[in-house]
Amino acid sequence: MRNAKEAFSRYAADSAVHSLIEEVELTPKPGLVDRVNNGAHQDLTIELMLKSALSLKETFEQIAFISYGNSPSLSLREEIAAIGRNGENRMFETTGGVNTHKGAIWAIGLLVSGAAMGKGCYAIKEIVSLAGETARYPDRHCPNIATNGMLVSAKYGVNGARAEAEQGFPHIVQVSMPMLKRSRAYGLAENEAQLNSLLALIASLDDTCILHRGGPEALIFAKKQAASVLSSGSLEKLKILNDEFTRLNISPGGSADMLAATLFLDKIQGHITGDEVQKEVESIH
Template sequence: MNQHARAHAECKALRCAVPDPAALRRFCAETARIAVGCLHAELVLYPKPGLVSLVDNGSHTDMNAATFMRSMFSLRHYFSAICRAGFDDAPFAVLRQLGIDAEARMLRATAGINTHRGAIFSLGMLCAAIGRAKAQAIAPGAESLRAVMLIRWGEELTAHTRPGGAASHGLQVADRHAASGAREEGALGLPSVFEVGLPALRLTLAAGRGMHNARIDALFALMAHVSDTNVFYRGGQEGAATVRCLAGDFVAMGGTAHGDWRAYALECHRTLTAQKLSPGGAADLLAATCLVHAVARP
Protein backbone atom coordinates (compact mmCIF):
# COMPACT_ATOMS: atom_id res chain seq x y z
CA MET A 1 0.00 0.00 0.00
CA ASN A 2 1.47 3.37 -1.01
CA GLN A 3 1.56 6.37 1.36
CA HIS A 4 -1.52 8.03 -0.15
CA ALA A 5 -3.62 4.86 0.08
CA ARG A 6 -2.46 4.24 3.66
CA ALA A 7 -3.39 7.80 4.68
CA HIS A 8 -6.80 7.38 3.03
CA ALA A 9 -7.39 4.12 4.93
CA GLU A 10 -6.39 5.71 8.22
CA CYS A 11 -8.77 8.64 7.67
CA LYS A 12 -11.59 6.24 6.79
CA ALA A 13 -10.93 4.24 9.99
CA LEU A 14 -11.07 7.40 12.08
CA ARG A 15 -14.37 8.42 10.49
CA CYS A 16 -15.81 4.98 11.23
CA ALA A 17 -14.71 5.24 14.86
CA VAL A 18 -16.82 8.38 15.40
CA PRO A 19 -20.60 7.82 15.64
CA ASP A 20 -22.75 9.72 13.21
CA PRO A 21 -24.51 12.71 14.82
CA ALA A 22 -27.82 10.92 15.20
CA ALA A 23 -26.20 7.88 16.81
CA LEU A 24 -24.25 10.11 19.19
CA ARG A 25 -27.42 11.97 20.19
CA ARG A 26 -29.12 8.64 20.88
CA PHE A 27 -26.17 7.48 22.98
CA CYS A 28 -26.16 10.64 25.09
CA ALA A 29 -29.94 10.56 25.47
CA GLU A 30 -29.81 6.92 26.56
CA THR A 31 -27.08 7.72 29.11
CA ALA A 32 -29.29 10.53 30.44
CA ARG A 33 -32.29 8.19 30.60
CA ILE A 34 -30.28 5.71 32.66
CA ALA A 35 -29.03 8.48 34.98
CA VAL A 36 -32.55 9.78 35.62
CA GLY A 37 -33.71 6.20 36.10
CA CYS A 38 -31.09 5.73 38.80
CA LEU A 39 -32.32 8.84 40.62
CA HIS A 40 -35.84 7.42 40.39
CA ALA A 41 -34.64 4.06 41.73
CA GLU A 42 -33.20 5.84 44.77
CA LEU A 43 -36.45 7.75 45.32
CA VAL A 44 -38.71 4.69 45.26
CA LEU A 45 -36.44 2.56 47.46
CA TYR A 46 -37.93 1.73 50.88
CA PRO A 47 -37.27 1.43 53.80
CA LYS A 48 -34.70 4.19 53.53
CA PRO A 49 -33.75 5.85 56.84
CA GLY A 50 -34.67 9.53 57.10
CA LEU A 51 -35.07 9.98 53.35
CA VAL A 52 -37.95 10.94 51.09
CA SER A 53 -39.70 8.03 49.37
CA LEU A 54 -43.10 7.28 47.87
CA VAL A 55 -44.18 6.07 51.33
CA ASP A 56 -43.35 9.17 53.39
CA ASN A 57 -41.15 12.27 53.54
CA GLY A 58 -38.71 10.94 56.11
CA SER A 59 -37.02 13.78 58.02
CA HIS A 60 -38.15 16.44 55.56
CA THR A 61 -41.02 18.91 55.90
CA ASP A 62 -40.10 20.99 52.84
CA MET A 63 -40.06 18.30 50.16
CA ASN A 64 -41.82 15.14 49.07
CA ALA A 65 -41.70 12.61 46.24
CA ALA A 66 -43.38 15.05 43.84
CA THR A 67 -40.61 17.58 44.53
CA PHE A 68 -38.04 14.97 43.57
CA MET A 69 -39.93 14.04 40.41
CA ARG A 70 -39.97 17.67 39.27
CA SER A 71 -36.26 17.90 40.00
CA MET A 72 -35.48 14.74 38.00
CA PHE A 73 -37.49 15.99 35.03
CA SER A 74 -35.48 19.23 35.05
CA LEU A 75 -32.17 17.32 34.89
CA ARG A 76 -32.77 15.02 31.94
CA HIS A 77 -31.23 17.36 29.34
CA TYR A 78 -28.28 18.14 31.62
CA PHE A 79 -27.16 14.53 31.79
CA SER A 80 -27.32 14.26 28.00
CA ALA A 81 -25.43 17.54 27.52
CA ILE A 82 -22.63 16.68 29.94
CA CYS A 83 -22.26 13.22 28.38
CA ARG A 84 -21.82 14.93 25.00
CA ALA A 85 -19.37 17.39 26.55
CA GLY A 86 -17.32 14.48 27.82
CA PHE A 87 -17.36 12.92 24.37
CA ASP A 88 -16.12 16.22 22.93
CA ASP A 89 -13.26 16.33 25.45
CA ALA A 90 -14.60 19.50 27.08
CA PRO A 91 -12.48 21.10 29.80
CA PHE A 92 -13.69 21.01 33.38
CA ALA A 93 -14.81 24.65 33.21
CA VAL A 94 -17.44 23.63 30.63
CA LEU A 95 -18.64 20.71 32.77
CA ARG A 96 -18.80 22.98 35.81
CA GLN A 97 -20.92 25.55 33.97
CA LEU A 98 -23.30 22.83 32.79
CA GLY A 99 -23.67 21.77 36.43
CA ILE A 100 -24.30 25.35 37.58
CA ASP A 101 -26.98 25.77 34.92
CA ALA A 102 -28.55 22.42 35.89
CA GLU A 103 -28.66 23.44 39.54
CA ALA A 104 -30.43 26.67 38.60
CA ARG A 105 -33.04 24.69 36.63
CA MET A 106 -33.45 22.28 39.55
CA LEU A 107 -34.07 25.14 41.98
CA ARG A 108 -36.62 26.70 39.63
CA ALA A 109 -38.41 23.36 39.33
CA THR A 110 -38.47 22.82 43.11
CA ALA A 111 -39.19 26.41 44.21
CA GLY A 112 -35.73 26.76 45.70
CA ILE A 113 -35.42 23.36 47.41
CA ASN A 114 -32.14 21.47 47.06
CA THR A 115 -33.11 17.95 46.06
CA HIS A 116 -30.22 16.82 43.86
CA ARG A 117 -27.24 19.17 44.21
CA GLY A 118 -24.87 16.32 45.09
CA ALA A 119 -26.28 14.13 42.35
CA ILE A 120 -25.82 16.88 39.77
CA PHE A 121 -22.12 16.74 40.53
CA SER A 122 -21.51 13.00 40.99
CA LEU A 123 -23.82 11.63 38.28
CA GLY A 124 -22.84 14.50 36.01
CA MET A 125 -19.15 13.63 36.24
CA LEU A 126 -19.97 9.97 35.62
CA CYS A 127 -21.99 10.89 32.51
CA ALA A 128 -19.04 12.97 31.28
CA ALA A 129 -16.73 10.01 31.86
CA ILE A 130 -19.13 7.72 30.00
CA GLY A 131 -19.07 10.10 27.04
CA ARG A 132 -15.27 10.38 27.15
CA ALA A 133 -14.89 6.59 27.28
CA LYS A 134 -17.20 6.32 24.26
CA ALA A 135 -15.06 8.78 22.31
CA GLN A 136 -11.93 6.80 23.11
CA ALA A 137 -13.56 3.43 22.37
CA ILE A 138 -12.94 2.34 25.96
CA ALA A 139 -15.29 -0.31 27.35
CA PRO A 140 -17.20 1.33 30.24
CA GLY A 141 -16.06 -0.89 33.08
CA ALA A 142 -16.07 0.46 36.63
CA GLU A 143 -12.29 0.80 36.79
CA SER A 144 -12.02 2.36 33.33
CA LEU A 145 -14.74 4.94 34.03
CA ARG A 146 -13.01 6.01 37.23
CA ALA A 147 -9.66 6.16 35.44
CA VAL A 148 -11.09 8.24 32.57
CA MET A 149 -12.59 10.72 35.03
CA LEU A 150 -9.38 11.13 37.01
CA ILE A 151 -7.01 11.19 34.06
CA ARG A 152 -9.01 13.77 32.11
CA TRP A 153 -10.36 16.00 34.90
CA GLY A 154 -8.59 14.90 38.10
CA GLU A 155 -6.45 18.01 38.53
CA GLU A 156 -9.41 20.35 38.13
CA LEU A 157 -11.57 18.19 40.40
CA THR A 158 -8.95 18.52 43.13
CA ALA A 159 -8.88 22.29 42.71
CA HIS A 160 -12.70 22.29 42.77
CA THR A 161 -12.76 21.08 46.39
CA ARG A 162 -12.09 24.62 47.62
CA PRO A 163 -13.53 27.12 45.16
CA GLY A 164 -12.95 30.71 46.18
CA GLY A 165 -15.87 32.45 47.82
CA ALA A 166 -18.12 29.38 47.97
CA ALA A 167 -20.35 29.21 51.02
CA SER A 168 -22.67 26.25 50.45
CA HIS A 169 -23.96 24.31 53.44
CA GLY A 170 -21.73 21.42 52.41
CA LEU A 171 -18.56 23.51 52.42
CA GLN A 172 -19.48 25.19 55.71
CA VAL A 173 -20.01 21.81 57.33
CA ALA A 174 -16.81 20.41 55.82
CA ASP A 175 -14.86 23.29 57.34
CA ARG A 176 -16.48 22.82 60.75
CA HIS A 177 -16.45 19.03 61.00
CA ALA A 178 -13.84 17.91 58.41
CA ALA A 179 -16.63 16.01 56.67
CA SER A 180 -16.28 14.92 53.06
CA GLY A 181 -18.89 16.06 50.57
CA ALA A 182 -19.58 15.62 46.88
CA ARG A 183 -16.62 17.79 45.87
CA GLU A 184 -14.16 15.77 47.93
CA GLU A 185 -15.62 12.55 46.58
CA GLY A 186 -15.18 13.84 43.07
CA ALA A 187 -11.57 14.86 43.65
CA LEU A 188 -10.75 11.25 44.56
CA GLY A 189 -12.74 9.69 41.73
CA LEU A 190 -15.86 8.86 43.79
CA PRO A 191 -14.17 6.27 46.04
CA SER A 192 -17.36 5.64 48.02
CA VAL A 193 -19.12 4.61 44.82
CA PHE A 194 -16.39 2.35 43.43
CA GLU A 195 -14.98 0.96 46.69
CA VAL A 196 -18.06 0.79 48.96
CA GLY A 197 -21.42 1.09 47.18
CA LEU A 198 -20.68 -0.93 44.07
CA PRO A 199 -19.04 -3.90 45.85
CA ALA A 200 -21.94 -4.06 48.33
CA LEU A 201 -24.52 -3.95 45.54
CA ARG A 202 -22.77 -6.60 43.48
CA LEU A 203 -22.23 -8.89 46.47
CA THR A 204 -25.96 -8.97 47.20
CA LEU A 205 -26.79 -9.55 43.54
CA ALA A 206 -24.28 -12.39 43.40
CA ALA A 207 -26.00 -13.93 46.42
CA GLY A 208 -29.28 -13.93 44.48
CA ARG A 209 -31.19 -11.48 46.68
CA GLY A 210 -32.27 -9.19 43.85
CA MET A 211 -31.81 -5.55 42.94
CA HIS A 212 -34.07 -4.06 45.62
CA ASN A 213 -32.11 -5.74 48.41
CA ALA A 214 -28.84 -4.92 46.66
CA ARG A 215 -29.72 -1.22 46.69
CA ILE A 216 -30.67 -1.41 50.37
CA ASP A 217 -27.36 -3.05 51.23
CA ALA A 218 -25.43 -0.51 49.15
CA LEU A 219 -27.23 2.40 50.82
CA PHE A 220 -26.50 1.16 54.35
CA ALA A 221 -22.88 0.44 53.43
CA LEU A 222 -22.56 4.01 52.18
CA MET A 223 -24.28 5.42 55.28
CA ALA A 224 -21.83 3.53 57.48
CA HIS A 225 -18.85 4.83 55.50
CA VAL A 226 -19.55 8.36 54.29
CA SER A 227 -18.98 11.50 56.36
CA ASP A 228 -22.23 12.98 55.09
CA THR A 229 -22.37 16.78 55.14
CA ASN A 230 -26.18 16.58 55.01
CA VAL A 231 -26.16 14.72 58.33
CA PHE A 232 -23.52 16.96 59.92
CA TYR A 233 -25.51 20.04 58.91
CA ARG A 234 -28.65 18.77 60.62
CA GLY A 235 -27.21 16.87 63.59
CA GLY A 236 -23.53 17.70 64.05
CA GLN A 237 -21.04 15.12 65.30
CA GLU A 238 -23.65 13.36 67.43
CA GLY A 239 -26.08 12.96 64.55
CA ALA A 240 -23.34 11.68 62.26
CA ALA A 241 -22.30 9.13 64.88
CA THR A 242 -25.91 7.95 65.16
CA VAL A 243 -26.18 7.37 61.41
CA ARG A 244 -22.87 5.55 61.18
CA CYS A 245 -23.66 3.38 64.22
CA LEU A 246 -27.12 2.33 63.01
CA ALA A 247 -25.90 1.66 59.49
CA GLY A 248 -22.82 -0.16 60.74
CA ASP A 249 -24.99 -2.44 62.86
CA PHE A 250 -27.16 -3.20 59.81
CA VAL A 251 -24.08 -4.15 57.79
CA ALA A 252 -22.64 -6.20 60.68
CA MET A 253 -25.85 -8.24 61.04
CA GLY A 254 -25.51 -9.28 57.39
CA GLY A 255 -27.74 -6.64 55.83
CA THR A 256 -30.60 -8.06 53.80
CA ALA A 257 -29.28 -11.59 54.34
CA HIS A 258 -30.65 -11.35 57.91
CA GLY A 259 -34.20 -12.55 58.37
CA ASP A 260 -35.28 -9.43 60.29
CA TRP A 261 -33.49 -6.88 58.15
CA ARG A 262 -36.67 -5.03 57.15
CA ALA A 263 -37.80 -4.54 60.74
CA TYR A 264 -34.38 -3.17 61.68
CA ALA A 265 -34.29 -0.88 58.64
CA LEU A 266 -37.72 0.48 59.56
CA GLU A 267 -36.53 1.10 63.12
CA CYS A 268 -33.54 3.02 61.71
CA HIS A 269 -35.97 5.03 59.58
CA ARG A 270 -38.08 5.93 62.61
CA THR A 271 -35.01 6.87 64.65
CA LEU A 272 -33.49 9.15 62.01
CA THR A 273 -36.85 10.71 61.20
CA ALA A 274 -37.46 11.47 64.88
CA GLN A 275 -34.04 13.15 65.07
CA LYS A 276 -34.56 14.99 61.74
CA LEU A 277 -31.47 13.34 60.25
CA SER A 278 -31.27 12.73 56.50
CA PRO A 279 -28.31 10.94 54.85
CA GLY A 280 -28.87 12.66 51.51
CA GLY A 281 -25.21 12.39 50.55
CA ALA A 282 -25.38 8.60 50.81
CA ALA A 283 -28.58 8.65 48.74
CA ASP A 284 -26.86 10.61 45.95
CA LEU A 285 -23.94 8.18 46.03
CA LEU A 286 -26.37 5.26 45.83
CA ALA A 287 -27.81 6.72 42.62
CA ALA A 288 -24.25 7.12 41.30
CA THR A 289 -23.53 3.49 42.26
CA CYS A 290 -26.60 2.38 40.35
CA LEU A 291 -25.45 4.34 37.30
CA VAL A 292 -22.01 2.72 37.27
CA HIS A 293 -23.57 -0.71 37.69
CA ALA A 294 -26.04 -0.05 34.87
CA VAL A 295 -23.44 0.96 32.29
CA ALA A 296 -20.32 -0.88 33.39
CA ARG A 297 -19.27 -4.13 31.78
CA PRO A 298 -17.95 -6.56 34.42
Protein backbone atom coordinates in the same frame (compact mmCIF):
# COMPACT_ATOMS: atom_id res chain seq x y z
CA MET B 1 -29.17 7.14 10.82
CA ARG B 2 -28.58 8.68 14.21
CA ASN B 3 -25.17 9.89 15.20
CA ALA B 4 -23.37 7.66 17.75
CA LYS B 5 -22.50 10.67 19.86
CA GLU B 6 -26.14 11.74 20.10
CA ALA B 7 -27.31 8.17 20.74
CA PHE B 8 -24.91 7.62 23.62
CA SER B 9 -25.60 11.07 25.10
CA ARG B 10 -29.31 10.28 25.22
CA TYR B 11 -28.65 6.85 26.70
CA ALA B 12 -26.34 8.25 29.40
CA ALA B 13 -28.87 10.96 30.32
CA ASP B 14 -31.73 8.45 30.48
CA SER B 15 -29.60 6.19 32.68
CA ALA B 16 -28.71 9.09 35.00
CA VAL B 17 -32.33 10.19 35.39
CA HIS B 18 -33.49 6.60 35.88
CA SER B 19 -30.86 6.17 38.61
CA LEU B 20 -32.16 9.24 40.45
CA ILE B 21 -35.70 7.89 40.20
CA GLU B 22 -34.63 4.46 41.43
CA GLU B 23 -32.92 6.04 44.44
CA VAL B 24 -35.93 8.08 45.54
CA GLU B 25 -38.38 5.20 44.99
CA LEU B 26 -36.23 2.76 46.97
CA THR B 27 -38.19 1.86 50.13
CA PRO B 28 -37.81 1.84 53.12
CA LYS B 29 -34.91 4.29 53.45
CA PRO B 30 -33.83 5.75 56.82
CA GLY B 31 -34.40 9.49 57.09
CA LEU B 32 -34.90 9.91 53.34
CA VAL B 33 -37.84 10.48 51.04
CA ASP B 34 -39.30 7.22 49.71
CA ARG B 35 -42.64 5.81 48.59
CA VAL B 36 -43.98 5.62 52.18
CA ASN B 37 -42.92 8.89 53.82
CA ASN B 38 -40.66 11.95 53.60
CA GLY B 39 -38.19 10.86 56.27
CA ALA B 40 -36.54 13.75 58.11
CA HIS B 41 -37.55 16.25 55.42
CA GLN B 42 -40.26 18.87 55.80
CA ASP B 43 -39.79 20.44 52.38
CA LEU B 44 -39.44 17.35 50.18
CA THR B 45 -41.91 14.87 48.73
CA ILE B 46 -41.47 11.99 46.34
CA GLU B 47 -43.47 13.88 43.72
CA LEU B 48 -41.08 16.84 43.97
CA MET B 49 -38.03 14.56 43.78
CA LEU B 50 -39.38 12.83 40.68
CA LYS B 51 -40.09 16.12 38.93
CA SER B 52 -36.59 17.31 39.82
CA ALA B 53 -34.98 14.15 38.41
CA LEU B 54 -36.85 14.46 35.12
CA SER B 55 -35.86 18.12 34.82
CA LEU B 56 -32.16 17.13 34.71
CA LYS B 57 -32.26 14.97 31.57
CA GLU B 58 -31.10 17.78 29.28
CA THR B 59 -28.29 18.68 31.71
CA PHE B 60 -26.83 15.16 31.67
CA GLU B 61 -27.31 14.84 27.93
CA GLN B 62 -25.37 18.06 27.29
CA ILE B 63 -22.56 16.95 29.61
CA ALA B 64 -22.29 13.62 27.78
CA PHE B 65 -22.34 15.32 24.38
CA ILE B 66 -19.48 17.74 25.05
CA SER B 67 -17.45 15.03 26.81
CA TYR B 68 -17.84 12.34 24.14
CA GLY B 69 -14.41 11.15 22.97
CA ASN B 70 -12.61 13.96 24.80
CA SER B 71 -10.07 13.92 27.64
CA PRO B 72 -10.05 15.72 31.02
CA SER B 73 -8.98 19.34 30.67
CA LEU B 74 -9.52 22.74 32.26
CA SER B 75 -11.79 23.86 29.45
CA LEU B 76 -13.93 20.71 29.64
CA ARG B 77 -14.16 21.02 33.43
CA GLU B 78 -15.44 24.56 33.11
CA GLU B 79 -17.89 23.66 30.36
CA ILE B 80 -19.32 20.86 32.51
CA ALA B 81 -19.55 23.23 35.48
CA ALA B 82 -21.47 25.80 33.44
CA ILE B 83 -23.92 23.14 32.24
CA GLY B 84 -24.26 21.89 35.82
CA ARG B 85 -25.08 25.37 37.13
CA ASN B 86 -27.73 25.76 34.45
CA GLY B 87 -29.09 22.40 35.53
CA GLU B 88 -29.20 23.57 39.14
CA ASN B 89 -31.16 26.65 38.08
CA ARG B 90 -33.61 24.44 36.19
CA MET B 91 -33.90 22.20 39.26
CA PHE B 92 -34.67 25.15 41.52
CA GLU B 93 -37.25 26.48 39.04
CA THR B 94 -38.89 23.04 39.02
CA THR B 95 -38.91 22.66 42.80
CA GLY B 96 -39.74 26.21 43.78
CA GLY B 97 -36.30 26.79 45.28
CA VAL B 98 -35.90 23.49 47.13
CA ASN B 99 -32.52 21.74 46.83
CA THR B 100 -33.41 18.23 45.70
CA HIS B 101 -30.43 17.07 43.61
CA LYS B 102 -27.57 19.57 43.76
CA GLY B 103 -25.09 16.98 45.07
CA ALA B 104 -26.26 14.42 42.55
CA ILE B 105 -25.76 16.84 39.64
CA TRP B 106 -22.12 17.19 40.70
CA ALA B 107 -21.41 13.49 41.22
CA ILE B 108 -23.42 11.96 38.39
CA GLY B 109 -22.49 14.77 36.01
CA LEU B 110 -18.80 13.93 36.41
CA LEU B 111 -19.49 10.21 35.95
CA VAL B 112 -21.58 10.87 32.84
CA SER B 113 -18.64 12.86 31.50
CA GLY B 114 -16.18 10.06 32.27
CA ALA B 115 -18.40 7.47 30.59
CA ALA B 116 -18.82 9.68 27.52
CA MET B 117 -15.07 10.23 27.22
CA GLY B 118 -14.78 6.51 26.58
CA LYS B 119 -17.71 6.60 24.13
CA GLY B 120 -19.53 4.16 26.39
CA CYS B 121 -16.80 1.53 26.23
CA TYR B 122 -14.86 2.20 29.43
CA ALA B 123 -15.17 0.07 32.55
CA ILE B 124 -16.07 1.57 35.91
CA LYS B 125 -12.42 1.84 37.01
CA GLU B 126 -11.62 4.00 33.99
CA ILE B 127 -14.78 6.09 34.32
CA VAL B 128 -14.17 7.05 37.96
CA SER B 129 -10.51 7.78 37.21
CA LEU B 130 -11.44 10.19 34.41
CA ALA B 131 -14.16 11.75 36.56
CA GLY B 132 -11.65 12.30 39.36
CA GLU B 133 -9.08 13.80 37.01
CA THR B 134 -11.72 16.18 35.65
CA ALA B 135 -12.89 17.16 39.14
CA ARG B 136 -9.35 18.11 40.15
CA TYR B 137 -9.21 20.90 37.57
CA PRO B 138 -10.27 24.27 39.02
CA ASP B 139 -13.37 26.08 37.86
CA ARG B 140 -12.37 29.71 37.46
CA HIS B 141 -15.99 30.78 36.97
CA CYS B 142 -17.40 29.11 40.06
CA PRO B 143 -19.34 31.58 42.25
CA ASN B 144 -17.46 32.28 45.47
CA ILE B 145 -20.24 30.96 47.68
CA ALA B 146 -19.59 28.36 50.37
CA THR B 147 -22.12 25.54 50.35
CA ASN B 148 -23.31 23.75 53.50
CA GLY B 149 -21.17 20.77 52.50
CA MET B 150 -18.06 22.91 52.13
CA LEU B 151 -18.63 24.61 55.49
CA VAL B 152 -19.19 21.28 57.23
CA SER B 153 -16.11 19.73 55.59
CA ALA B 154 -13.96 22.62 56.80
CA LYS B 155 -15.48 22.65 60.30
CA TYR B 156 -15.08 18.93 60.99
CA GLY B 157 -12.12 18.11 58.75
CA VAL B 158 -13.93 15.50 56.66
CA ASN B 159 -14.07 14.84 52.95
CA GLY B 160 -17.13 16.27 51.27
CA ALA B 161 -18.62 15.69 47.83
CA ARG B 162 -15.78 17.55 46.12
CA ALA B 163 -13.02 15.49 47.72
CA GLU B 164 -14.93 12.28 47.07
CA ALA B 165 -15.04 13.10 43.37
CA GLU B 166 -11.44 14.30 43.20
CA GLN B 167 -10.29 11.00 44.69
CA GLY B 168 -12.21 8.98 42.08
CA PHE B 169 -15.26 8.12 44.19
CA PRO B 170 -13.58 5.63 46.57
CA HIS B 171 -16.79 4.93 48.50
CA ILE B 172 -18.50 3.79 45.31
CA VAL B 173 -15.57 1.68 44.13
CA GLN B 174 -14.74 0.15 47.52
CA VAL B 175 -18.07 0.12 49.36
CA SER B 176 -21.39 0.57 47.56
CA MET B 177 -20.68 -1.17 44.25
CA PRO B 178 -19.11 -4.28 45.84
CA MET B 179 -22.04 -4.49 48.28
CA LEU B 180 -24.56 -4.17 45.45
CA LYS B 181 -22.92 -6.94 43.44
CA ARG B 182 -22.35 -9.16 46.47
CA SER B 183 -26.00 -8.85 47.53
CA ARG B 184 -27.18 -9.81 44.07
CA ALA B 185 -24.78 -12.75 44.04
CA TYR B 186 -26.36 -13.95 47.30
CA GLY B 187 -29.70 -14.02 45.49
CA LEU B 188 -31.29 -11.03 47.21
CA ALA B 189 -34.04 -9.12 45.43
CA GLU B 190 -32.92 -5.94 43.69
CA ASN B 191 -34.67 -3.73 46.27
CA GLU B 192 -32.78 -5.43 49.11
CA ALA B 193 -29.48 -5.30 47.22
CA GLN B 194 -29.86 -1.54 46.74
CA LEU B 195 -30.85 -1.03 50.38
CA ASN B 196 -27.74 -2.94 51.46
CA SER B 197 -25.65 -0.72 49.23
CA LEU B 198 -27.19 2.39 50.81
CA LEU B 199 -26.66 1.08 54.34
CA ALA B 200 -23.03 0.29 53.55
CA LEU B 201 -22.57 3.90 52.40
CA ILE B 202 -24.22 5.35 55.52
CA ALA B 203 -22.04 3.12 57.69
CA SER B 204 -18.80 4.30 56.07
CA LEU B 205 -19.27 7.77 54.54
CA ASP B 206 -18.63 10.97 56.49
CA ASP B 207 -21.96 12.25 55.23
CA THR B 208 -21.90 16.05 55.35
CA CYS B 209 -25.71 16.18 55.22
CA ILE B 210 -25.84 14.29 58.51
CA LEU B 211 -23.08 16.46 59.99
CA HIS B 212 -24.84 19.65 58.90
CA ARG B 213 -28.05 18.64 60.64
CA GLY B 214 -26.77 16.92 63.77
CA GLY B 215 -23.01 17.24 64.12
CA PRO B 216 -20.51 14.45 64.91
CA GLU B 217 -22.82 12.74 67.40
CA ALA B 218 -25.47 12.22 64.76
CA LEU B 219 -22.89 10.90 62.30
CA ILE B 220 -21.50 8.39 64.80
CA PHE B 221 -25.03 7.23 65.65
CA ALA B 222 -26.02 6.91 61.98
CA LYS B 223 -22.91 4.92 61.08
CA LYS B 224 -23.32 2.54 64.02
CA GLN B 225 -27.02 1.95 63.43
CA ALA B 226 -26.64 1.47 59.66
CA ALA B 227 -23.90 -1.11 60.23
CA SER B 228 -26.10 -2.91 62.77
CA VAL B 229 -29.11 -3.08 60.44
CA LEU B 230 -26.91 -4.19 57.57
CA SER B 231 -25.49 -7.06 59.59
CA SER B 232 -28.97 -8.09 60.77
CA GLY B 233 -30.44 -8.24 57.27
CA SER B 234 -33.82 -7.17 58.68
CA LEU B 235 -36.07 -4.79 56.75
CA GLU B 236 -38.21 -4.44 59.88
CA LYS B 237 -35.20 -2.97 61.69
CA LEU B 238 -34.72 -0.62 58.74
CA LYS B 239 -38.22 0.74 59.29
CA ILE B 240 -37.42 1.28 62.96
CA LEU B 241 -34.20 3.05 61.95
CA ASN B 242 -36.22 5.35 59.70
CA ASP B 243 -38.33 6.35 62.71
CA GLU B 244 -35.16 7.04 64.72
CA PHE B 245 -33.51 9.07 61.95
CA THR B 246 -36.69 11.07 61.45
CA ARG B 247 -37.01 11.77 65.18
CA LEU B 248 -33.39 12.93 65.36
CA ASN B 249 -33.59 14.93 62.10
CA ILE B 250 -30.93 12.74 60.45
CA SER B 251 -30.91 12.66 56.67
CA PRO B 252 -28.10 10.77 54.89
CA GLY B 253 -28.45 12.84 51.73
CA GLY B 254 -24.82 12.45 50.72
CA SER B 255 -25.18 8.67 50.90
CA ALA B 256 -28.32 8.89 48.77
CA ASP B 257 -26.39 10.83 46.12
CA MET B 258 -23.64 8.19 46.16
CA LEU B 259 -26.22 5.43 45.79
CA ALA B 260 -27.73 7.13 42.74
CA ALA B 261 -24.23 7.49 41.29
CA THR B 262 -23.59 3.81 42.02
CA LEU B 263 -26.76 2.82 40.19
CA PHE B 264 -25.73 4.96 37.23
CA LEU B 265 -22.35 3.26 36.99
CA ASP B 266 -24.05 -0.11 37.29
CA LYS B 267 -26.24 0.71 34.30
CA ILE B 268 -23.29 1.94 32.25
CA GLN B 269 -21.40 -1.25 33.14
CA GLY B 270 -24.35 -3.27 31.88
CA HIS B 271 -24.30 -1.19 28.71
CA ILE B 272 -20.65 -2.16 28.17
CA THR B 273 -21.26 -5.86 28.68
CA GLY B 274 -23.84 -6.31 25.98
CA ASP B 275 -26.80 -4.01 26.43
CA GLU B 276 -28.95 -3.58 23.34
CA VAL B 277 -28.30 0.14 23.34
CA GLN B 278 -24.58 -0.54 23.09
CA LYS B 279 -25.17 -2.64 20.00
CA GLU B 280 -27.21 0.17 18.52
CA VAL B 281 -24.43 2.70 19.16
CA GLU B 282 -21.78 0.38 17.77
CA SER B 283 -23.83 -0.23 14.63
CA ILE B 284 -23.65 3.42 13.64
CA HIS B 285 -19.93 4.01 14.21
